[in-house]
Amino acid sequence: MKTKADLYQDFLLGETIQQYCERHIDPFQVEMDHIGLNALIDAVIKPAGISVDILYLDRSEGEEVNTINFPIEDPNRLNGFLATPSIRLLYRPFVLYQSQVEAQDS
Numbered sequence: 001m002k003t004k005a006d007l008y009q010d011f012l013l014g015e016t017i018q019q020y021c022e023r024h025i026d027p028f029q030v031e032m033d034h035i036g037l038n039a040l041i042d043a044v045i046k047p048a049g050i051s052v053d054i055l056y057l058d059r060s061e062g063e064e065v066n067t068i069n070f071p072i073e074d075p076n077r078l079n080g081f082l083a084t085p086s087i088r089l090l091y092r093p094f095v096l097y098q099s100q101v102e103a104q105d106s
Contacts, residue, residue: 001025001039011035041070050085057092 001008005017012020012035025036032040041052052070060066072084 001036001043004042007042008035008039045087046070046072050087053086053088055088055090057090 001021002017008020009017015023020035024030024033025039037054045052049072051072054068054070056066056068058066
């Protein structure tokens with residue numbers, strides 16, 4: 001994010017890139033938001049030729065899971081293989097997980 005600040009600055013609602021990273025990226029056990037996820041995908045995952053599928057578990061009606069796909073732009077980069085590797089992430093909004101220490105103290 002810091003090296004391509006112009007791509008993300010307009011989405012930070014009054015924070016600088018430095019402030020955003022200090023509050024949302026650097027801390028341990030902080031849920032990643034859409035902007036941080038896009039930065040991770042753009043900087044690390046897509047250059048490696050890997051697509052990302054986010055399985056969105058939002059408790060909407062039906063039996064199908066809502067999926068958001070971040071494909072790589074050029075699947076031919078992978079030496080002609082038809083299938084590209086992918087990472088699948090589960091996202092369930094509004095779920096906060098306790099650390100093991102907090103759970104033991106409860």
